[in-house]
Amino acid sequence: MKLQEALLKCTRQFGREVLKERRLIFMLLDYHAFRDYPAMKKVVKALISGGCINELYSRSRSASRSDYLSYAGTVKKSLAADMHFRKELADYAVDSISLALGMLSSVREPFDPYDSGTQDDSSGESAAQGQESRSGGGSTDPDNGAGRKSPSFRMKWLAIPLAAAAAVTVIVLLVLSSSAFQYRRGEKLYAEQNYGAAMKLFEKAADKGNEDAMLKLGLMYETGKGITADYKKALEFYDRARRLGSQEAESRYGSLKEYMEEPSDSLCAPQPLGATAEEMMGWNSICL
Numbered sequence: 051m052k053l054q055e056a057l058l059k060c061t062r063q064f065g066r067e068v069l070k071e072r073r074l075i076f077m078l079l080d081y082h083a084f085r086d087y088p089a090m091k092k093v094v095k096a097l098i099s100g101g102c103i104n105e106l107y108s109r110s111r112s113a114s115r116s117d118y119l120s121y122a123g124t125v126k127k128s129l130a131a132d133m134h135f136r137k138e139l140a141d142y143a144v145d146s147i148s149l150a151l152g153m154l155s156s157v158r159e160p161f162d163p164y165d166s167g168t169q170d171d172s173s174g175e176s177a178a179q180g181q182e183s184r185s186g187g188g189s190t191d192p193d194n195g196a197g198r199k200s201p202s203f204r205m206k207w208l209a210i211p212l213a214a215a216a217a218v219t220v221i222v223l224l225v226l227s228s229s230a231f232q233y234r235r236g237e238k239l240y241a242e243q244n245y246g247a248a249m250k251l252f253e254k255a256a257d258k259g260n261e262d263a264m265l266k267l268g269l270m271y272e273t274g275k276g277i278t279a280d281y282k283k284a285l286e287f288y289d290r291a292r293r294l295g296s297q298e299a300e301s302r303y304g305s306l307k308e309y310m311e312e313p314s315d316s317l318c319a320p321q322p323l324g325a326t327a328e329e330m331m332g333w334n335s336i337c338l
Contacts, residue, residue, distance in 0.1 A: 053090055053142070054157050056083035057150035066151060070104045087160060093135050093143040097125075103147055110151040118153055136160070229260035236263065245276025256287070264291035265299045272306060281310055 051059070056078050060068050068074060075091075075098060078084065084091040097103050102125050109118045122144050129140035138160035145157040236251030249270060255263035268287035271280045285306055291299030 051081045051083055052086055052159070053078070053083045053094075054146040054149050056081035057146050061150045066107065069107050069147065069150060072098060074098060074103070087139070087142070089136070089139055090143060093129065093139050096129065096133055096135070097143060097147070106144070106147055107151060110153055115153060118148075122148055122153075229255040229258035229263065233260050233263045233266075236266070240266070245270070249276065256290070259294070261291040261294040261296045261299065264288075264294070265296055265302075268299065268302060272302070281306060285310075
């Protein structure tokens with residue numbers, strides 16, 4: 051749960067007066083309000099201990115909206131310049147409280163994925179540099195709001211290469227499932243005489259509209275290569291391939307159909323057009 055969401059939940063459950071209580075920090079911890087931005091914990095603690103939230107609450111009830119927002123702006127500047135919190139953290143904390151008090155309708159979260167996360171005004175930058183010089187070096191504690199970016203910010207950027215990896219995985223799966231890949235893989239298995247596995251790949255490719263796979267299946271059924279010869283099925287696959295523009299399928303379809311319409315006194319089935327010597331031997335084995 052984000053800080054502004056947790057604050058709204060507290061005020062809806064216990065009333066806006068709960069913002070003045072010191073137990074507020076523990077309630078926010080129970081709601082995991084600092085999970086996305088751990089640095090916010092110290093900022094909110096500073097607002098509570100300094101009495102700023104009490105004053106914001108009082109002004110939300112008595113002052114005009116413009117006066118309230120003017121005071122809220124002063125608190126933001128003080129957090130950045132005097133307490134050396136990053137400007138976007140200070141803005142987010144005060145705006146979240148203002149949202150819970152009904153003085154704002156929305157808040158802008160810090161460490162936007164398209165933002166560098168650095169100070170965007172000279173006063174905030176000089177304050178951060180001042181703290182760095184006093185401490186003898188730049189702070190690397192992500193919980194102080196003045197050093198390196200919070201873990202949640204780094205996780206957001208980590209999501210980018212993860213998303214790219216997921217996209218590559220999808221592309222690979224699409225390639226592996228493409229009819230062209232399945233046909234080429236089937237051809238390799240066919241050359242290795244693994245006809246059963248080759249046929250399954252040809253069938254998958256043919257179902258996706260691959261005319262080369264249809265032609266190959268027609269030839270297998272016509273010659274009985276790896277399967278029982280079946281002229282009707284051979285014609286079906288040749289017909290499907292020729293309708294997609296395969297000239298070779300057109301030729302084989304016409305030749306086989308002509309043979310099947312001839313009188314049945316032929317002693318041997320005709321050899322398929324363009325068949326290899328090995329395929330001719332298989333063809334001759336089914337002669338009557």
